[in-house]
Amino acid sequence: QSVLTQPPSASGTPGQRVTISCSGSSSNVGSKYVYWYQQFPGTAPKLLIYTNNQRPSGVPDRFSGSKSGTSASLAISGLRSEDEADYYCAAWDDSLSGQVFGGGTKVTVL
Amino acid sequence: EVQLVESGGGLVKPGGSLRLSCAASGFTFSTYSMNWVRQAPGKGLEWVSSISSSSSYIYYADSVKGRFTISRDNAKNSLYLQMNSLRAEDTAVYYCARDLGRIVGNAEFDYWGQGTLVTVSS
Numbered sequence: 001q002s003v004l005t006q007p008p009s010a011s012g013t014p015g016q017r018v019t020i021s022c023s024g025s026s027s028n029v030g031s032k033y034v035y036w037y038q039q040f041p042g043t044a045p046k047l048l049i050y051t052n053n054q055r056p057s058g059v060p061d062r063f064s065g066s067k068s069g070t071s072a073s074l075a076i077s078g079l080r081s082e083d084e085a086d087y088y089c090a091a092w093d094d095s096l097s098g099q100v101f102g103g104g105t106k107v108t109v110l
Numbered sequence: 111e112v113q114l115v116e117s118g119g120g121l122v123k124p125g126g127s128l129r130l131s132c133a134a135s136g137f138t139f140s141t142y143s144m145n146w147v148r149q150a151p152g153k154g155l156e157w158v159s160s161i162s163s164s165s166s167y168i169y170y171a172d173s174v175k176g177r178f179t180i181s182r183d184n185a186k187n188s189l190y191l192q193m194n195s196l197r198a199e200d201t202a203v204y205y206c207a208r209d210l211g212r213i214v215g216n217a218e219f220d221y222w223g224q225g226t227l228v229t230v231s232s
Contacts, residue, residue: 039155044224051218088155098157098170100157102154103154104154
């Protein structure tokens with residue numbers, strides 16, 4: 001059981017908007033920044049969103065992040081086939097003194 | 111170009127030991143905190159351990175505390191993970207990841223290695 005809770009799957013047709021939720025607690029999401037990682041099968045994760053809502057250079061602006069209280073979300077607008085991947089939220093947890101990840105959400109483009 | 115290259119994975123029997131290495135290049139290794147993150151087959155990401163730039167601060171996940179030891183050699187630009195008393199549930203791909211350290215008290219893994227597979231089985 002992951003400390004951060006994500007839906008196991010999400011899907012949409014090309015062009016649609018998909019949103020992934022990430023629920024935590026006051027010791028992690030509620031008091032720390034949230035980060036999102038994208039992972040394709042057989043490859044290492046890649047930083048997608050940092051400090052709740054910032055995109056590293058090279059990440060399309062179709063990806064956006066937000067946070068409110070102890071929950072965060074990742075939105076993919078204008079869904080494309082190449083967005084099919086696993087997405088993980090993460091945050092530092094002060095109570096555990098460690099990084100915690102969500103269980104991951106598999107995005108499927110129908 | 112930042113590169114992180116893990117090595118040392120392999121097949122080990124339950125109760126055995128293994129030492130993973132991560133060779134870093136393309137950046138000033140001694141100024142960054144580093145981490146190990148693992149991923150069991152078909153499962154999600156699990157943070158394992160982190161070590162600050164000068165090794166002053168070290169943290170472990172409860173699942174490995176007392177069995178794994180993280181260390182680094184800044185002169186050799188290398189990160190290590192000594193794994194003892196290995197269990198079947200430690201089977202995973204182990205990634206080393208750099209913490210950009212943009213904001214104190216948060217962890218941001220901006221570069222990852224390709225991973226090394228550890229299989230614990232009799």
